[in-house]
Amino acid sequence: MTAAHTPAGDGPLRITVPVPNVHSYRHLGFAVDLIQADALARHHRSPGRSVRVVGGTDENSAVTVRLARSTGVPPRALADRDAAGLPELLTALRTPLDARVRTSASARHRELVERLWRDCLGAGDLYQGEYEGDWCEACGGFVAASGGRCPRHGTPVAPATEPNWFFRTSRYRDRLRDAVACGALRIVPAARRNEVLAFLDSGVEDMSVSRPRERSDGWGLPVPGDPGQILYTWWDVLAAYLDEGEDGHHPWEQDAEHWQIIGKGILRVHALHWPAVLLSAGRPLPGALAVHQHLTTRGLPPQDGAGAGFDPVALAGHHGADALRWWVLREMSAGDDTDFTVGRMLRRANEDLANSVGNLVNRVVGMVHRYRAGRVPDGPRDPGTDIAVGSARAETAEALAAFDFRAATAAVLALSLHGNRLVERTRPWELAKAEAQGEDPAAARRLDAVLAEAVAVCRALAELLAPFVPDLAERIARQCRGTPLPPQSPVYPRHQEEPAAP
Template sequence: MNPYYITTAIPYVNAAPHLGHALESVQADVLARHRRLRGQPVRFLSGTDDHALKNVLAARTTGEPVADFVNSAADRFQALQGILELSYDDYIRTSSDPRHRPGVEYLWQRCAEAGDFYQDTYTGLYCVGCEQFYEPDALIDGVCPEHGTEPERVTETNWFFRLSRYRDHIKDAITAGAVTINPPQKRNEVLALLDKGLQDFSVSRPAARAGGWGIPVPGDPSQVIYVWWDALTNYITALGVDRRSEDYEFWWDGDGERVHVIGKGITRFHAVYWIGLLLSAGEPLPTTIHVHDYVNVGGAKLSKSTGNIIDPVDLVKAYGVDALRWWITREVPLLGDTEFTTARLIQAYNTDLAGGIGNLANRTVALLHKHYDGRLLLDEEPVIGPGWDSADLDTARAALRSKIDAALRTADFRSATAHLIATVNLANQLLNAAAPWKALKDPDGDAHRIHRLLSRVVQACRTIRSELAPFCPGGAARLASQLGDGDRVAAPDPVFVRLA
């Protein structure tokens, strides 16, 4: 099978991680775990974007050296790996990882050799939060549409990248399907942007304004490389692009999938700037860019800059990692912002996990232990009783894998989890129709048929458990211990305890 290389965007570390970071990391983790489950070679990369000016400004407010501040802050982001049960294969910090700077310099040189850099003096409106210049008509009532702050007017002499040269090439890559932007509405937004034409953009900043923090422009130490140009390259500097390493050749330069999971606020950087940079440097393009929308609280976007944040660490401490990962994958739609409340998190967990698959597995296992010593009768023939049969459940169980594959191909986590819960509901409906707890009390009841029925429900639960693993790896592992994989099940014990 072809390799599957998947990345998150790398966040600034000027403030603590919030729920939006957890959303993106969990979504990417589900995709990575799902492909591993299917036997595909997977490499999952995340990291931190250390060279942002906002990191410098945040360090100044604490009085710490920038490097010390960044390292400490980056630790908090990397710690999410264990807290959120993220299966990263690699993690890159752009200020300290020895792979990064040589790769950045290599790609800069490749673009220079293509004649795509020139110096110019520019006056514009700069948002430190976004680390980008804005045209006046892109502002909303004079403030940044992302952060709600008034940009600073800046005049600088910088290096510029000839992005305008690559407009048609970028558009062709998207319309021909070489680069898939998902969902389609985001693709259409990028194409509309390209139809308006592209301007060259500044790819360096004065070293003095950045306090010397950043990677110097090769041959011009008075400038540091613009943080976005620097940060985007992490996807291949982590693979050793400058050395043409085996990792680079296998994961990026071959026939596999190269997938980015990003938030909608940085679509332009990934779907336009990054593709233009790669075209200039003569490197392969990403094959897929999955774009997610935002998490809101009280109708407002979560933002470190505004202080409107929810700490995912606190959520895990209060409700558990299964509940948080399930809310992210069950409640967040493919398109549109999502309002977060703890009540919705608790409801999703209690309804689907504790009251759904957890209750289904536990009551089935309890009956098997009470009446059949925990033993199973495993077969694939339909189980038929008076007024009920296993046909619908058997069909759903057989189709579950392909339905989840189709949903996750477009990163539609809500649809994927809906297929899981639909199968759980069918199993519960079958049990309720057969009422084995009543049939087993009836001296004339068919104990053998009920044994087969309960065993069939366990087989369905095992399939559900396997497909649940990318979404809730911890809970799925506990289910696996209860359900076993042979002709016996373990003693009943609730896997998902209800939340108050």
């Protein structure tokens, strides 16, 4: 087993997701973060491990300032209004957060941000300087211009300078490289780890961490000791990863392992600048940084162009959370961006959840009712099924330890395939006919064994599917629980597939 596949321990675990802009978090990219983090949390909680998932909303950014200027609505009212919608997304996706940080409204968060600043200042890693770059009036900020124009608005940019505070990321280059190379800061998949090592080998620049107060209309957290400067949103947002909510606990006071789930677009700041801040402040590094590819729609990022039409709340409400969760976990590639369409999502759900898993459970429960009045019989277990269940558990755990959600869901589907093959190979309906006609004295005993074995597979599927598709897993568990079993009811009816988009 390689280092990348080393199973996690059994101590406390904190999983963090990116803290998106409060005005634009309802897009598929953020849904991926939430779904992956929730699947990991459910998996690791099942044996009784203490797990907390931490997230929230970025409310102190320049986006809030721009919206306030354009709409005439005060920044506080905008932040309060849009933050209020996050619980709807979390409920729709079945992805609860144990700590939900509002960066503009949490006194605990502000205290934490200021403490982190003082620690880094005391370490000599914060200094004042001049920031130079291309300024876009439409954005109200500096941009990475292309051909003298803003990449977002297409409008001309102008060179500008302003006083800023900077953090000495460059001081930590060697320590960061050692941490990534030896796995102390584990980055998966390997391609992203190699990308970070290449960043470090090419040199690391210091990070601007503030902006003038007048540019942000006074909105945001002030730099401690310098009220004329507002903390840049990255510093503010990244500190939220250390928060545990308003209960008074901080992760560096606990022996908690920390995993971060992010998309590749924010790799650099999470793998370089944020770990450097932690080292400066004397905090432990995250144990793992799991980086996923982009989820696109017709080749566009989900927050742009055609992708903006896919609201995860609407998708989950219309088709069920399990369909969206399963597609994300089953289809997203570790190597390439993955394109999303509703038709692909529904076809995958029909093939795996309705046809393979759902059909198996429906057939097995129906036969237990038909042949044994709903009572699961006792019977000798075929060692092959015990091996299949054990292999599915081990392969799922190993895949999730490597943050390989495709391999984990494939292991669960393999158990479903074993169950369907068991039914086809043993043909319980023929055993029942032989029992009824008295043709085979051993038929009753063999039928009992087959039904007991098939129910055991279904119960194992309910357990293994729970991290990925919790609603379906609970329906399977209810169907296969108790004596007699509840009346048979389809656990996952087929979706009406939509025609492919032109």
